[in-house]
Amino acid sequence: MLDANRDDFLLGIVGAGLMGRGIAQVAALGGVRVLLFDSRAEAAAEARDELGRTLSMLAQKGKITEAAAGAALARIGAAAGLDGLAGCHVVVEAIVESLEAKRELFRQLEAVVADDCLLATNTSSLSVTAIAAACRAPQRVAGFHFFSPVPLMKVVEVVDGALTALAAGDALTALARRMGHAPVRAQDTPGFIVNHAGRGYLTEALRVLGEGIADHARIDRILRGAAGFRLGPFELLDLTGLDVSCPVMETIYHQYYEEPRYRPSPLLRQRLAAGLLGRKSGRGFYAYADGRAQFPAVPPVPPASMLPLWVGTPGCGAREGLLRRLEAGGARLDRGTRPAPESVCIVLPVGRDASTAALDEGLDPARTVAVxxxxxxxxxxxxxxxxxxxxxxxxxxxxxxxxGTEVTVIRDSAGFVAQRVVAMIVNIGCDIAQQRIATPQDIDRAVTLGLGYPLGPLAMGDALGGATVLAILDALHGFYRDPRYRPSPWLTRRARLGVSLLTPEP
Ligand SMILES: NC(=O)c1ccc[n+]([C@@H]2O[C@H](COP(=O)([O-])OP(=O)(O)OC[C@H]3O[C@@H](n4cnc5c(N)ncnc54)[C@H](O)[C@@H]3O)[C@@H](O)[C@H]2O)c1
Structure with missing residues (x-):
């Protein structure tokens, strides 16, 4: 097998744009010699100059030593033609995202490189198998999917196509480690791991918005404040730009033959047509002034009320804590076994909406409030x-x-906002595991590093409890009768057995 740690290892990079430069930087800092080639004549030399400036800046900031910066730059060369890559052990392409261009490039490269040279593609959305199929030796072709900006995004998906030799992926895995990146191994499927796992957060948040349950700012506040996400889904959509994220959502949905779990929202095309792209166009879900999102004012807290509060849903783990918190907030509590006629009835539903919870618990829906x-x-x-x-x-x-609790009020929703969004993320993560696209550990590692979620989908499910996630999905499925919410067999089985969602199967 190709030894990625050999001293004379030579990595060819075709395409000296944003990604090619980033890959060159981390490779050179990992001690790998690099040759850059680009079809635009000056691009490779320009990339080398820019990498020189970047490395000096890192040294000035004290992130690396002057010596390391100099040595890394000395490892980066530019090739004048594709045939200059003849001695490479691996060539990774980061050219334009076109199946035909990538297939043609790999055909040409096969005529140049040695028989044991690996060919890797940085594609985000094309099939690695379809690119490889154009090659004489498709077993040497694999995906090597980096994220932007490469030096900061420390994860790389090593993608096995249908014809890729196991040893090819193993060698790229070792190369990724040498470059200081965390490799995760994925089967060639639409979206690989990260772009597949990311479907739940955005599509479910859009669904909540589309149903009129809450506006975008409230949904963002809940998912940041209550569920611990770094960016709300609408802040994220604005940051990426709808011109980028809308086609990705549609492509993955269609590539999975209209799988309802990935169904995008009709809101997206309409907003795209209106030019509401996000930060880059000055207005998306939020308006931007001087590059900063203008958040709408949070509604003021109403004055304290003398109405007694009665808390239902016996058996709910949060009930006692809520009673203590209400008491501490100065509320008048009704501690009766059933609510007095003037009492407000608080319910604590999981997966159900307030209306269903009121009816299930025999309460007056006009006096029922769900937390x-x-x-x-x-x-x-x-x-x-x-x-x-x-x-x-x-x-x-x-x-x-x-x-002292921050409160967001929404309209009636099966599973509020956070329950249903988190349940979707967990369910999709479980189904990635069920389809054997990646190991449970790699799914969680890819998502925490690639999407910055507080936990990977499987650990997130374990934190809530698999049985609770299953209950949320079952309730959503029953309420909407939409196969979007059908639980993955991976989740159902582990929830029933009462074991971690990270439990693998031999
Ligand atoms: N930008 C991202 O966030 C990102 C993330 C992950 C993966 N990718 C993938 O990486 C690839 C490159 O993306 P980028 O953002 O660096 O693009 P880019 O436009 O910055 O760079 C592409 C470079 O490839 C060169 N090029 C185009 N066709 C070529 C050919 N046939 N032969 C040689 N050079 C050629 C161009 O001159 C350009 O310098 C795409 O496949 C993209 O899907 C991009």
Whole structure:
């Protein structure tokens, strides 16, 4: 097998654009000699000059030593023609994202490089298998998918096509480690791991918005504040730009033959047509002034109410904590076994909406207010039934806010916002494991490093409890009768057995 740690290892990089330069930088810093080639005559030399400036800047900032910067630059060369890559052990392409261009490039490279040279593609959206199929020796072709900016995004997906030799992926895995990156191994499938696992967060948030449950700013606040995501889904869409994210969502949905779990929202095409791309166009879901998002004002907390509060849903783990918190916030509690006629009835549903919870517990829907019991910390999400009075809702809002909890009010929703979005992420992560696209550990590593989620999807499911995630999905599935919410067999089995979602199968 090719030894990625040999001293004379030579990496060819075709395409000296954003990605090619980033790959060159991390390879050279990892001690790998690099040859850059680009079809635009001056591009490779320009890339080398720019890498020289970048490396000096890193040395000035004290991130690397002057000696390391000099040695890394000395390892980077430019090839005048494709035949200059003849001595490479691996050639990775980062050219234009076109199947035909990549197939043609690999055909030409096969005529130049040695028989044991590996050919790697940095494609994000094309099939590695389809690129390899154009080659005389498709077993030497694999995906080597880096994320932008390469020096900061420390994960790389090593993608095995249908015809890729195991040893080819093994060698790229070792090369990635030498470059200081964390390799994860994926079968060639649409979106590989990261772009596949990322479907849940955005499509479910868009669905909540499209259903009129909450506006984009509230959804972002809940997912940041209550569920711990670094960026809300609409901040993320604005950052990426709808011109980029909308086609990715549509492509993955169609590549999976209209799998409802990945269904994009009709809101996207309409916003794209309106030019509401995001940060880059000055307006997306948020308006931007001087590059900064203009967040709408948070509604003021209503005045404290004298209405007594009664908490239902016996058996819910969050019930006692909520009672203590309401008491600390100065609320008048109704501790009766059933609510007094004037009491506001608080329910704590999992996967159900407030209306269903009120009916299930035999409560007056006009006095029922639901609080999300799973994401109840310094943050609370509240919703009423369509009949809940403003005074009942405001009484719970004021009592929670009085105890120092930040409150966001939404309209009635099966699974609030965080429950359903997190359940979708977990379910899709489980199905990636079920399809054997990657190991459970690699799925979680790819998602934490590639998407910056607080936990990988499987660990996220374990944190809530597999049985709880299954209950949320079953309730959503029953409510909407939409196969989008059908639980993955991976989740169902592990939840029933009561074991971690990271449990592999021999
Ligand atoms: N930009 C990203 O965030 C990102 C992330 C992951 C993967 N990718 C993938 O990496 C690849 C490159 O993306 P980029 O953002 O660096 O693009 P880029 O436009 O910055 O660079 C592409 C470079 O390839 C050169 N090129 C085009 N066709 C060529 C050919 N046939 N032979 C030699 N050179 C050729 C161009 O002159 C250009 O310098 C694409 O396949 C893309 O899907 C991009």
């Amino acid at each position: 999300d019991p799973l994401f109840l910390d310094l943050y609370a999400t509240l919703m009423g039934t369509p009949l809940t009075t403003a005074s009942a809702r405001d009484a719970v809002w004021a009592a929670l806010a009085g105890g």
